[in-house]
Amino acid sequence: DTEVTQTPKHLVMGMTNKKSLKCEQHMGHRAMYWYKQKAKKPPELMFVYSYEKLSINESVPSRFSPECPNSSLLNLHLHALQPEDSALYLCASSPTIGIGQVDGYTFGSGTRLTVV
Amino acid sequence: QKEVEQDPGPLSVPEGAIVSLNCTYSNSAFQYFMWYRQYSRKGPELLMYTYSSGNKEDGRFTAQVDKSSKYISLFIRDSQPSDSATYLCAMRTYGNNRLAFGKGNQVVVIP
Numbered sequence: 001d002t003e004v005t006q007t008p009k010h011l012v013m014g015m016t017n018k019k020s021l022k023c024e025q026h027m028g029h030r031a032m033y034w035y036k037q038k039a040k041k042p043p044e045l046m047f048v049y050s051y052e053k054l055s056i057n058e059s060v061p062s063r064f065s066p067e068c069p070n071s072s073l074l075n076l077h078l079h080a081l082q083p084e085d086s087a088l089y090l091c092a093s094s095p096t097i098g099i100g101q102v103d104g105y106t107f108g109s110g111t112r113l114t115v116v
Numbered sequence: 117q118k119e120v121e122q123d124p125g126p127l128s129v130p131e132g133a134i135v136s137l138n139c140t141y142s143n144s145a146f147q148y149f150m151w152y153r154q155y156s157r158k159g160p161e162l163l164m165y166t167y168s169s170g171n172k173e174d175g176r177f178t179a180q181v182d183k184s185s186k187y188i189s190l191f192i193r194d195s196q197p198s199d200s201a202t203y204l205c206a207m208r209t210y211g212n213n214r215l216a217f218g219k220g221n222q223v224v225v226i227p
Contacts, residue, residue, distance in 0.1 A: 004159075031213055040124075042204055042217035043160065056214065090159050094213065104150045104206075105215065107159035 002027060004108035006091050012114045015081060021111045023074040023091030032074040033105070034066060035090040043090055043107075049074060081115045088112050119143050122205055122218025131227050135192035139205035139218045142186065146207040146216070149181050151190045154202045154220070163203075164190065195225045 004025045013019050023032065031050050035043035048056035049068040063085075065077040074091055088110040122139040129135055137151075148167045152160035164179035166172045172179045180189040188207075192199055205218040 006159075033213075040220075040222075042220055043215075045214060048213055050213070088157075088159075092159075104148075104152075104162040104165040106162065107152075109159045110157075112157065 002106065004091055004093055004106050006089075006108035006111050008111055009109065010112045010114075012116060013078065013081065014116055015083070017081075018077070018079045020078065021076040021089055021091075021113075023076075023108055024072055025093045025106070026072055027093060027106065028071075029093035029095055029106070030071060031094045032068060033092040033094075034064075034074070034076050035092060035107075037088040037090055037110070047076075078113075081113075083115050086114045119216045120205065120207060120218045122221060124219040124221060126222040126224065128224045128226060129195055131195060131197060131225055133195050133225075135195050135199065135223055135225070136189065137191075137203050137205075137221050137223070138187060138189040139207075140187050141207060141216070143209070143216070144183075144186065145209040146186075147210050148208050149179070149188050150206040150215075151177075151179055151188075152204040152206060153199075154204060156201075160204055192223075195223075197225045197227050199223060200225050 007022045034046040037043045046060045047066045052068045063080050067075040090110045091108040092105045094105045120141045151164040154160045169183045176193045178191040202220045202222045204220045206215045
């Protein structure tokens with residue numbers, strides 16, 4: 001299995017809703033990431049988990065809450081979002097950070113989020 | 117100055133032409149270089165990964181890295197309409213998982 005699977009593919013939510021995005025990989029990768037991508041822009045890093053521990057938070061607002069229940073799963077909990085948070089949310093994974101890493105990152109197909 | 121510069125101008129080429137894309141970077145600590153292809157409304161797909169200066173070939177794709185000039189390139193030979201996508205360069209330093217992306221190039225291959 002060489003894929004990163006994200007669900008749902010599309011999500012429309014109101015500003016008072018609580019929802020979660022899910023990401024799963026079975027490649028044995030121990031680093032997992034959340035990225036946000038606006039139209040015609042490159043992906044922007046939000047969070048990095050390494051060995052199930054949060055290692056990077058790019059000053060993301062607290063209305064986004066990541067969770068890594070185990071080495072294969074990554075969640076992004078959403079609460080009280082704003083319309084400007086509408087974007088494609090991408091999950092990615094990679095082998096261990098830095099040393100010995102010879103692969104690039106594998107991205108999922110993303111969740112297209114619309115906040116109304 | 118941005119860490120990674122990639123001219124985002126759209127590029128239209130006829131089918132069969134060679135597509136040439138490039139990125140420049142300012143951080144000499146970058147050691148790992150990637151090219152991603154992203155189709156509309158999909159996630160980026162890793163095309164090429166390299167960590168040394170020189171050329172790396174994979175089918176119709178060639179990645180070129182010149183660390184002395186801080187310049188990387190991607191060449192697509194015999195371009196096909198299915199190559200129409202946005203191409204993103206990305207790079208990182210040793211021991212750091214943060215990828216620096218270029219803005220991306222939208223490529224259209226006209227049948």
